Amino acid sequence: xxxxxxxxxxxxxxxxxxxxxxxxxxxxxxxxxxxxxxxxxxxxxxxxxxxxxxxxxxxxxxxxxxxxxxxxxxxxxxxxxxxxxxxxxxxxxxxxxxxxxxxxxxxxxxxxxxxxxxxxxxxxxxxxxxxxxxxxxxxxxxxx
Amino acid sequence: xxxxxxxxxxxxxxxxxxxxxxxxxxxxxxxxxxxxxxxxxxxxxxxxxxxxxxxxxxxxxxxxxxxxxxxxxxxxxxxxxxxxxxxxxxxxxxxxxxxxxxxxxxxxxxxxxxxxxxxxxxxxxxxxxxxxxxxxxxxxxxxx
DNA sequence: CTCATTGCAAATGGTTTGCATTGGG
DNA sequence: CCCAATGCAAACCATTTGCAATGAG
Numbered sequence: 001x002x003x004x005x006x007x008x009x010x011x012x013x014x015x016x017x018x019x020x021x022x023x024x025x026x027x028x029x030x031x032x033x034x035x036x037x038x039x040x041x042x043x044x045x046x047x048x049x050x051x052x053x054x055x056x057x058x059x060x061x062x063x064x065x066x067x068x069x070x071x072x073x074x075x076x077x078x079x080x081x082x083x084x085x086x087x088x089x090x091x092x093x094x095x096x097x098x099x100x101x102x103x104x105x106x107x108x109x110x111x112x113x114x115x116x117x118x119x120x121x122x123x124x125x126x127x128x129x130x131x132x133x134x135x136x137x138x139x140x141x142x143x144x
Numbered sequence: 145x146x147x148x149x150x151x152x153x154x155x156x157x158x159x160x161x162x163x164x165x166x167x168x169x170x171x172x173x174x175x176x177x178x179x180x181x182x183x184x185x186x187x188x189x190x191x192x193x194x195x196x197x198x199x200x201x202x203x204x205x206x207x208x209x210x211x212x213x214x215x216x217x218x219x220x221x222x223x224x225x226x227x228x229x230x231x232x233x234x235x236x237x238x239x240x241x242x243x244x245x246x247x248x249x250x251x252x253x254x255x256x257x258x259x260x261x262x263x264x265x266x267x268x269x270x271x272x273x274x275x276x277x278x279x280x281x282x283x284x285x286x287x288x
Numbered sequence: 289c290t291c292a293t294t295g296c297a298a299a300t301g302g303t304t305t306g307c308a309t310t311g312g313g
Numbered sequence: 314c315c316c317a318a319t320g321c322a323a324a325c326c327a328t329t330t331g332c333a334a335t336g337a338g
Contacts, residue, residue, distance in 0.1 A: 020336090020338075021337080022336080022337070024293080041327080041328085042327080051295090054294080054295070054297095054330080057327085057329075058329090073217045077326090078328090079327090092263055103262065103263065105259050105262060119247065119274060119276060120278070121236065121279050122276055122277045123274050123275070123276050125274075125275035126274050127271065127272070127275070128270070128271070128272050129271045130259070130270050131269035132265040132266055137265075163317085164318070167311085185302080186301095196320040196321065197303085198303085198305080198320070199318080201302090202304090202319090222302060
């Protein structure tokens, strides 16, 4: 598993969308790959001063449209992005420290199915996000 | 069920939070009551030119904090507000016309319970939103 | 070569803040 | 009376857009 193979899919995704592989896009993909967890447009932009702000947003949008990364709207502040490692997943959002974790809830899809019957119209997707107080914060709070 | 009684709870909610009943807040509550479905801060502000923009936002926030209205973040554009008629509920969001409907999914709470075991940290809330193509839009699309 | 893509800077949309003024209790 | 709440305008933040310059294919 060479470092190149890690980003191959992201680059491939761009090509699949008929997009050019430019210096800026390569830098962005590399930057995203280098991050383990979640990130914001702002953070990426800060790390890549040589890439214009607008291009960061434009490229993030393209990646989201291509399904390779995933945007999570947070109640306050800017949306958070995560690599879409799994086909479909959900998130936990710590209401205290705003940390977002990507999780795979094993049977959400299954359970959602019966709900469809209660809904008028065609379900095309869903968002199941859990607001939590993460372990770190629970500890911090209980000590205060 | 006099019109006054309709807004009593909203006014009461303000008082419960130790807030003053001012002209601006009365106007806002009345305006919210007059709307059947969902609304945006912008719409309220337009309908009440005598109330300052900032006050609209300040008051909406207060009402959200008080739990009497509910803010739904939409993927694009400004958040949408709905009266929180039921203790807890969810939303359908039409990806085509952006219409938001408040729905009560009978067994969401039940089904979320087992999911808690998969999650580290304390669950304090959740957001289950369904992205749909509403009846109106399904019709429109199929005719095109 | 040519057109997609870029960087920049200015514009935008939604919301917040500072501050002097007003008015509810 | 006093301080919470207001209106206004300016500030703010994240994001988008217009446009001329660049560079990938």
